[in-house]
Amino acid sequence: MQFVVASLFVFAVFQEVTHGEEFGYDGNIGPMYWGERYRECAGKHQSPININVLRVKQVTLPELVLVGFDDSIDNVHVTNNGHTVLIEVKNEPHPRVRGGPLDSDYIFSQMHFHWGDNDTFGSEDKINHRSFPMELHMVFYKEEYKSPTEAVKHSDGLTVLAFFYELDRHQHPAYDDITLALQNVTEPHTSVVMSHPFSFLNILPYDLKRYFTYRGSLTTPPCSEVVIWLDFEQPIRLTHEQIEAFREIRSAHGKITHNFRPIQPIGDRVVFYNIDNNYYVYNEIEDHEDTTTVRPSRRKKGRSSGTSLVPSTLSALSVIYALSINL
Numbered sequence: 001m002q003f004v005v006a007s008l009f010v011f012a013v014f015q016e017v018t019h020g021e022e023f024g025y026d027g028n029i030g031p032m033y034w035g036e037r038y039r040e041c042a043g044k045h046q047s048p049i050n051i052n053v054l055r056v057k058q059v060t061l062p063e064l065v066l067v068g069f070d071d072s073i074d075n076v077h078v079t080n081n082g083h084t085v086l087i088e089v090k091n092e093p094h095p096r097v098r099g100g101p102l103d104s105d106y107i108f109s110q111m112h113f114h115w116g117d118n119d120t121f122g123s124e125d126k127i128n129h130r131s132f133p134m135e136l137h138m139v140f141y142k143e144e145y146k147s148p149t150e151a152v153k154h155s156d157g158l159t160v161l162a163f164f165y166e167l168d169r170h171q172h173p174a175y176d177d178i179t180l181a182l183q184n185v186t187e188p189h190t191s192v193v194m195s196h197p198f199s200f201l202n203i204l205p206y207d208l209k210r211y212f213t214y215r216g217s218l219t220t221p222p223c224s225e226v227v228i229w230l231d232f233e234q235p236i237r238l239t240h241e242q243i244e245a246f247r248e249i250r251s252a253h254g255k256i257t258h259n260f261r262p263i264q265p266i267g268d269r270v271v272f273y274n275i276d277n278n279y280y281v282y283n284e285i286e287d288h289e290d291t292t293t294v295r296p297s298r299r300k301k302g303r304s305s306g307t308s309l310v311p312s313t314l315s316a317l318s319v320i321y322a323l324s325i326n327l
Contacts, residue, residue: 047216068095072197
């Protein structure tokens with residue numbers, strides 16, 4: 001795999017990854033001080049949160065439609081912006097998503113990662129207080145707002161598809177291109193262009209029907225409360241070595257050992273759990289850490305089967321979703 005390496009400053013189109021030197025994860029620029037400079041970081045509907053699966057509201061939402069996720073995309077940029085690894089698509093049209101809790105189309109802006117300094121923590125949202133070693137955020141802006149910059153001015157401006165990672169003994173082949181690119185962007189504000197086509201669907205888990213959704217915020221300053229979050233239940237499985245490659249990324253102050261915000265109060269918010277109506281087509285069920293592991297009978301090459309994060313009694317239920325609820 002060949003990469004064209006460019007040493008440049010990249011200005012992210014999404015404010016979650018801007019303000020390069022104005023916040024961090026330690027010391028007097030760490031998360032506990034963000035609210036002093038960015039008022040909304042002290043808001044009542046902040047992210048991330050802990051999702052208690054016994055307190056979620058089970059719903060059946062319209063089918064989530066992922067447009068362009070299985071396309072082979074050229075001109076994909078991988079960037080170290082000093083806080084995270086950022087993946088952007090330069091060619092048009094960009095992938096988009098609609099359905100589920102979304103009332104219109106949302107256009108892909110960028111994706112990025114959050115991790116910890118070891119495999120016991122690193123994700124931002126948690127499930128039953130369980131942390132995962134890494135989390136992927138795929139950021140989309142509402143089409144009618146024309147740009148991410150305009151979208152963050154509106155309460156429904158952004159949606160983030162969030163995916164947890166967990167350890168596996170077997171290497172995930174679809175991540176080879178990403179981890180190879182990381183070797184060329186260890187220094188802050190460097191970027192590489194993938195010369196090999198990149199497909200979103202290949203790096204995601206098999207089951208994209210079951211997810212938690214809630215209203216929240218950006219997880220970095222300015223912490224704007226404009227995000228419809230979709231946290232997918234089934235994790236992506238990577239080896240320790242594949243996750244470790246992200247920990248080699250450096251900021252201006254050294255290796256980025258952790259870049260996740262602590263859990264925020266859920267307050268008066270309700271977390272919804274979307275039921276998979278085709279739950280019973282999964283024919284292999286194993287017990288794993290007091291949860292039900294559900295593995296599809298078939299899977300696409302390069303896709304992660306992962307495990308289920310909630311009890312089968314919760315997954316198997318289905319209720320009618322009314323659009324009048326607070327989403």
